[in-house]
Amino acid sequence: MSPELQTDDNGRDPTGNREATGYMPIEHYGLIGNMRTSALVATDGGLDFMCWQARVRLALCLLQDTRQEQGEGDDANVRDAKLNQCQGGHFTISPAGDLNLTTKQQYLPSSNILQTRFLHEDGVLNLLDFFPRPNTKSVHVNPAVEMNGTTNRRPSLDPRTQLKKWLVRRVECIRGTVDFSVEVFPAFNYAQDKHTTEIASQKHAHSGEASQRIIFRSEKLSLELNATIDCGDTPEDDCPLVQFERKDQGCSLGEGVIAKIRLKEGQAVSFVLRDHPPDEQSRQEHITSELIDQIQKDTSSFWFNWISRSKYKGRWREVVNRSLMILKMLTFEPTGAIIAAPTFSLPEDFGGGRNWDYRFSWVRDSSFTIYILLRMGFSEEAEAYMNFISDRFRYSRTPDGGLPIMFSIHGDTDLPEIELTHLDGYRGSKPVRIGNGAASHRQLDIYGELMDAVYLYNKYGKPVSYDQWVSVRSLTDYVCGIWEQDDMSIWEVRGRTQNFVYSKIMLWVAIDRGLRLSEKRCFPCPNRHHWQRTRDAIYESVMDKGYNQQMQCFIQSYEANEILDSAVLIAPLVFFIAPNDPRFTNTLERILRPPEKGGLTSAGLVYRYNWLKSDDGVGGREGAFSMCTFWLVEALTRAGAYDKKYVVKALNIFENMLSFSNHLSMFSEEIARSGEQLGNTPQAFSHLACISAAFNLDRTTGGGSGL
Secondary structure (H helix, E strand, O other): OOHHHOOOOOOOOOOOOOOOOOOOOHHHEEEEEOOOOEEEEEOOOEEEEEEEEOOOOOOOHHHOOHHHHHHHOOEEEEEEOOOOOOOOOEEEEEEOOOOOOEEEEEEOOOOOOEEEEEEEOOEEEEEEEEOOOOOOOOOEOOOOEEEOOEEOOOOOOOHHHEOOOEEEEEEEEEEEEEEEEEEEEOOEOOOOEOEEEEEEEOOOOOOOEEEEEEEEEEOOOEEEEEEEEEOOOOOHHHOOOOOOEEEOOOOOOOOEEEEEEEEEOOOEEEEEEEEOOOOOOOOOOOOEHHHHHHHHHHHHHHHHHHHOOOOOOOOOHHHHHHHHHHHHHOEEOOOOEEOOOOOEOOOOOOOOOOOOEOOOEEHHHHHHHHHHHHHOOOHHHHHHHHHHHHHHHHHOOOOOOOOOOEEOOOOOOOOOOEEOOOOOOHHHOOOOEEOOHHHHOOOOOHHHHHHHHHHHHHHHOOOOOHHHHHHHHHHHHHHHHHOOOOEOOOOOOOOOOEOEHHHHHHHHHHHHHHHHHHHHHOOOOOOHHHHHHHHHHHHHHHHHHOEEOOOOEEOOEOOOOOOOEHHHHHHHHOOOOOOOOHHHHHHHHHHHOOHHHOOOEEOOEEOOEOOOOOOOOOOOOOOEEHHHHHHHHHHHHHHHOOOHHHHHHHHHHHHHHHOOOOOOOOOOOEEOOOOOEEOOOOOHHHHHHHHHHHHHHHHHHOOOOOO
16 A cells, blocks of 8 residues: 555544644644754643753753763753653643633744734733843853853853843733643653652742742752742732642652632733752842843844844745744754754654654754755854864764764764653654664765765855865765765665665765865865766766666665655755756656655655655654655756746645645654654754755746845
């Protein structure tokens, strides 16, 4: 049976809430972040996925190396209810009672401050969620020790430049009267560590000041929750009452807290979650409503100023700008690393075993991201990543001269894959994995993506230095020596290694970009002729062994020469082949067929490959791949420069794909046959491919991108 014809046994949740499965649909979440950490907030007010890091490094465990997440460092997973309804934690703010509500969620204009609005006949409640961000280019963390215990930036005396280790959730009644409930149930270290809960009240708190604080303590981490009341224009004796009570869920490793609060129009309560100092006498910054107002204003100004630098002026500006804002949140500012996604073990099929940890910096994903950032005008982020990867050139090469395929945000490569057997997984999708076993894979395509990024950085960013060229030259020599080896390639198969066509194409790209860079900059290149011969040999090899004359298309690998793979759509995008070459247009036509007719496209969505025919060593089914659909759009667009029928197809598929984003224009890794989002979310690859497709469609159709 073809992939698109099989039914989803778990079904789609038509209500868009937790009633059908106990879990919110993946597409009902929005992302907040500040280039140190991120969290997912559901449309019902549930903050269901967030990690926290204490003391030495501010990065949340969403964005840091797995070894320390498992207890060797200062880190603890605070909540991950998406993976387990009860054992996982949550921080939920929502209207109380069984109300017939209308819910709207959106970002505030040109920002990553997420607004969730609950509307009822009797009142309207507004919830704002964000991580603070100073409205300055340079920030400091107090203490000025952020990475591996070493000083990162000189402390500033100006509090406006301090990056606060806070999560802010602001609740305001903007019409009528509304009762709402608050539930906070942390789950430390992936729901493995016990914790205690203490409620401390301030007896003489005034309006605008913190009235109550909750302290959650585990063995290695303490967090403090503060509630600050804003009475609005009402008399002080009519202020909202915030009174938390401890509650035991019965299935967690410590108590949480709950509260029910009534707000009248104009009144508000702000909740701030932050580190609790180990020494009770340590001075904590006094939280007031005025301070939170200023922090929100600064955060909003920062995001507005950042996205204003975008050079994209095309017809899909809102979609592109939102994708850029998401990509920015997936960067780790102290090192310049870019992660693939901020989540782990969200399934590629409900109830299946394709559940992976994407909270690392893949050379492949990051290199593609650099191109997008450069073309859109964000050269600082591109430079930061180039510095990060240049350090990897120098310090992270394998004994044979190769490069690991992924790193932690601090540049580490020890990322062991571990199964958390005590967690049920999202909608029963087991196993739940942290770390990634693919870190030890041989994936030869990464050299092409990386070398292309270096070449484009030199073209659109800053000229590469001589020392960087020496590293590039060494890596190109290495590629010339290993190009005939088999590997696990872009899809990180866990079966046998093969001679994947995608990898061969990208190895050709690696040598081609090395040659182009040497010629453009007149760099010394003693092995130039050897590079040229090797580049030509790779090309001939792909055309001979990577193209099936009977099927009239490029195939997945030299070994699997009857398997179609959408990864070959990259060929014209990296100038390996002309987009109007019959070999490529024949491949396009084949991919456009539905799977039951030998293609990969169903309902305008593209599968990576037919998982029923291709032995990838994982098993189970998966959804259509968001990035591959956008790659098809871009390949059709390039072919459309010579045959207009392909432009029409590109436009239709692109607009269709946009309809599969969520209400915030956020894309996950895959799309289920039911239309529901699958896999880790939001995925950098999906968003950068979306931007690239929009940019090229504008250029080809004369829409104009302003570049």
